[in-house]
Amino acid sequence: MKLYKKVRTTAAILALSVASGSTLASDQLLNSSYDIARELFASYNEHFAAHWKTTTGKDIEIRQSHGGSSRQAQAIIEGLRADVVTFNQVTDIDILHQRGNLVPVDWREQLPNASSPYYSTMAFLVRQGNPKGVSNWDDLARDDVSSVFPNPKTSGNGRYTYLAAYGYAQKAHDNDTVQVDDFVRTFLSRVAVFDTGGRGATTTFVERSIGDVLITFESEVNNIIAEYPDHGFEVVVPPVSFLAEFPVAVVQRHAERNGNLELAQAYLEELYSEDAQRLLAGFNYRVHNETVQTEFADRFPAVELLSVEQIAGSWENAMAEHFSNGGKLDQLQRR
Numbered sequence: 001m002k003l004y005k006k007v008r009t010t011a012a013i014l015a016l017s018v019a020s021g022s023t024l025a026s027d028q029l030l031n032s033s034y035d036i037a038r039e040l041f042a043s044y045n046e047h048f049a050a051h052w053k054t055t056t057g058k059d060i061e062i063r064q065s066h067g068g069s070s071r072q073a074q075a076i077i078e079g080l081r082a083d084v085v086t087f088n089q090v091t092d093i094d095i096l097h098q099r100g101n102l103v104p105v106d107w108r109e110q111l112p113n114a115s116s117p118y119y120s121t122m123a124f125l126v127r128q129g130n131p132k133g134v135s136n137w138d139d140l141a142r143d144d145v146s147s148v149f150p151n152p153k154t155s156g157n158g159r160y161t162y163l164a165a166y167g168y169a170q171k172a173h174d175n176d177t178v179q180v181d182d183f184v185r186t187f188l189s190r191v192a193v194f195d196t197g198g199r200g201a202t203t204t205f206v207e208r209s210i211g212d213v214l215i216t217f218e219s220e221v222n223n224i225i226a227e228y229p230d231h232g233f234e235v236v237v238p239p240v241s242f243l244a245e246f247p248v249a250v251v252q253r254h255a256e257r258n259g260n261l262e263l264a265q266a267y268l269e270e271l272y273s274e275d276a277q278r279l280l281a282g283f284n285y286r287v288h289n290e291t292v293q294t295e296f297a298d299r300f301p302a303v304e305l306l307s308v309e310q311i312a313g314s315w316e317n318a319m320a321e322h323f324s325n326g327g328k329l330d331q332l333q334r335r
Contacts, residue, residue, distance in 0.1 A: 027052070027060040027263055032082035032251075034069040034156060035197035036220050040283045041086065047279055048270055052263075060263075068197035069156040076102065076251060083255040083264040086248045088217075089156030090114075091315050093249050100253070107249040116245040117271040118285040121305055122164040123218040123241070125205065125225070128232030132212050136238050137168040140213060141183055146192040148211035150201045152322075152329055157198040159323060161215045162188075164242035166322075167306040171240060185332040206231070217244060218300075222284035243305040246285070 033041055045062040052060050065072060065082060073092040076082050077099050085103075087093055096102040108114045126134050132145050140147050150158035165187050166180065173179035192211045195201040202224060205214035214221070221235045248268045255264040270276055277289035281296040312318035322328040 027058050027260075028063070028258075029060065029084070029260060029263055029267060030063045030065065030080075030082045030258075031084050031086055031267070032065045032072045032076060032080060033086045034072070034088040034246075035067055035150075035199045036157070036202065036217065037086065037088075038064065038066050038199075039223070040280070040285075043283070044271070044276065044279060047276060048267055051270055051273075052266070055266075062267075066199075068150065068154045070154055071196075076254075081254045081258060082251050083258055083260045084248065084250055084267055086246065086268075087156065088244065088246050089159060089315070090245070090247045091319055092156060093247050094315075096249070096251065102251050102253045103249045104252060108247070110250070111248065111268060112272060113288050114245070114247070115249060115268075116247050117268075118246050118277070118280045118287050120217045120219045120244045120246070120285055121237070121241040121303055122161050122215055122244065123221045124236040124238065125214040125216065125221045126234050126236055127212065128234065130234050130236065134213055134236055137165050137187070137240070138172065138183075140165070140190060140215075141186040143190070145213060146190055146211045147213040147215055148193050148195070148201050148205045149191065149215040150198050151194040151196055154196045155198060157201075157216060158194070159318075160217075160242050160244045162322070162329060163308065163311050163318065164238075164306070167242060167311040168238070168240050170311065171306075181328075181332060188329075188333050206233075218286075219284040222299075237301050237303055240304045240306065242311075243307045 031041060041064055049060050049062065052058060065080060069087040069089055069092040073095050076096060085093060093103060093107060097105050097107065124134055134145060139145055149161045152158035152162045166184055169180040169183040173183065193204045195204055198216055198220060201214060201216060202220065204210050206224060206228060218237060225233045225235060248271065250264045250268060255261045274289055274291060277287040277292045281287050281292050284299065286300055287293060308315050308318055312321060
């Protein structure tokens with residue numbers, strides 16, 4: 001798959017540099033991130049390295065660790081010494097505080113927009129000509145449509161998709177619990193493959209040609225279309241979807257131990273600069289900077305974005321009610 005080649009090559013070059021001891025950067029940083037952010041942070045890291053060189057006169061080596069955000073969080077709890085996390089769900093940062101005090105309890109207050117420098121929503125990637133005529137969530141419950149998205153148990157991407165479908169059903173059925181559960185049960189039964197992470201789901205849909213619809217972040221959908229122009233893929237943004245925030249935090253205990261606290265903070269603060277916001281928008285993420293919003297307005301269609309508070313009360317409630325063992329997700333998936 002083309003999306004992997006550049007990142008694997010970059011990783012190999014960095015590994016060779018470390019192993020040989022040559023041209024080692026004077027500063028080093030490890031960013032633990034979600035599954036489909038490889039290309040985004042490969043680009044941002046170049047931007048930040050230039051910024052850091054201009055600001056401090058120092059070179060920097062930035063290493064990346066990618067996977068489903070929940071698995072990345074667990075790896076940090078088990079000893080991965082990441083300096084910063086750039087995740088796609090707040091609970092995966094919360095658990096770093098709850099299970100080891102690796103981040104401060106008030107991590108959301110450390111940076112603007114509740115420490116979420118950019119955001120997205122869930123969208124559909126359909127095959128050329130949209131042969132199944134998919135336009136909204138209700139189409140994904142039809143018996144002639146099969147979908148692909150990550151497992152909500154292992155992926156923030158998957159949890160966003162589940163909650164987006166659930167929020168749509170709440171609106172469509174006026175919060176009638178029986179009808180809502182009925183819809184979501186049927187929606188889940190139409191899933192052809194639950195991959196562990198967003199990139200795996202992309203591979204299943206694009207490379208293995210499984211499913212009629214890939215459900216993933218709007219940013220990923222547009223990036224896939226740009227990466228595979230010969231496939232004729234099309235994007236469908238449903239009129240109602242989920243507000244997918246991308247929280248970031250310094251892993252304070254590790255950054256202090258690594259002597260990287262100032263560097264780690266600067267790495268995350270720079271995400272809010274106008275140039276970095278423009279880079280994020282170029283990767284099809286929605287941003288908060290008003291100047292950049294105006295520049296990219298034609299790229300992002302209007303959509304009603306439902307928050308987790310509107311759908312489930314809070315992330316804490318969502319995790320307990322829907323995603324815990326034996327919770328609503330498990331109940332609705334029983335055959």
